[in-house]
Amino acid sequence: MSKIPYYHIFIILSIGIIFTSSCQSNKKNSESLSIATSANAQFAIKEIANVFQDSTGNDVEIIVSSSGKLASQIMEGAPYDIFISADMVYPTTLYSNGLSSQVPKAYAKGKLALWSKEQVEMPLSVTIFHKENTKIALANPETAPYGIAAVETLKKLKLYKNNKPKFVFGESISQVNQFIKSESVDFAFTSSSVANLPQFSDRGYWQIINDSLHMPILQGILLINGEKENQANAFIEFLNGETAAEILKKHGYDKP
Structure with missing residues (x-):
């Protein structure tokens, strides 16, 4: 019976480790709550997300861009669970187009x-x-x-x-x-x-x-229809709580 050379065994094991690691990484990303946030709020939202993760154990992935660009991506099917906008116009537009079952709400005033x-x-x-x-x-x-x-x-x-x-x-x-x-x-x-x-x-x-x-800068949050609505609702509830309010205040935001 022929034997597999040691270096072949090493390569096979290495591929197996990489594949397993990749699968675990993809699984983790698929399980993470995906939050698309406007660029202006990124520092406050990242801090709030970290506290949310520590207190609930739910992983959170933050995507940052302009409100308009994120709204366009969501319209095109981007797999985001929550949209945090720098205004109420974009969330309302997405809601009107059937991308959420919940009316958008203002979470802060910029x-x-x-x-x-x-x-x-x-x-x-x-x-x-x-x-x-x-x-x-x-x-x-x-x-x-x-x-x-x-x-x-x-x-x-x-x-x-x-x-x-x-x-x-x-x-x-x-x-x-x-x-x-x-x-x-x-x-x-x-x-x-x-x-x-x-x-x-x-x-x-x-x-x-x-x-x-200028017109008031009321910043909105919208739950996007998907498989993680329970997690998303938990984050939205957390964002409207006292802990998040203190973080938002520290970053210069007022209550809406």
């Missing part, structure tokens, strides 16, 4: 902030962006609610039309925050929650934009 390299006086004046080479970053208003709020603010202050050539659009708040981190722009409109983070708080200057300058 605040718009202006970051600047140099200190500026508030309220904003018509001369704030007067320098010719000034770069002003804001999230794409086509897909990001905080971008919409920034445009509304600029228009109300009559700073929009004359400064359009100076705008630098980020795909989401995440990209706007990268502009801040690299200081590649002079001004940036983003979520006030970013101002509290260590990697951003010591860069430049921060001003909270008055709520009267």
Whole structure:
């Protein structure tokens, strides 16, 4: 009887270990609660998800992008269990299209902030962006609610039309925050929650934009129809509890 060479046995065992590990990893991913969250809320939601995991034992996977992009992915069948948006429009649209059996609810009220390299006086004046080479970053208003709020603010202050050539659009708040981190722009409109983070708080200057300058930023949560509705409902209930409320408050969000 011929014997299998030792190195062949080693290869077979290695393949078996890799296959088993891969199956276990795929099983874990399939069992994880998949939460698609708007970029502005990612830091707060990740912290809340960690506490939720520790207290329930349920694994959570976080996917981050702009609200509009995530909504489009869900419309196309992306396997997300929960959608956390920076507004109520996208969740309501998904609900109206039959992708959820539950009416979306607001879980927090966001605040718009202006970051600047140099200190500026508030309220904003018509001369704030007067320098010719000034770069002003804001999230794409086509897909990001905080971008919409920034445009509304600029228009109300009559700073929009004359400064359009100076705008630098980020795909989401995440990209706007990268502009801040690299200081590649002079001004940036983003979520006030970013101002509290260590990697951003010591860069430049921060001003909270008055709520009267834009529509309220009510941020919504929606359960997506699927096989993990019990887990998803448990997370939504947790998000509406006192522990999550304290975390949201720490990150600069108000109750809706």
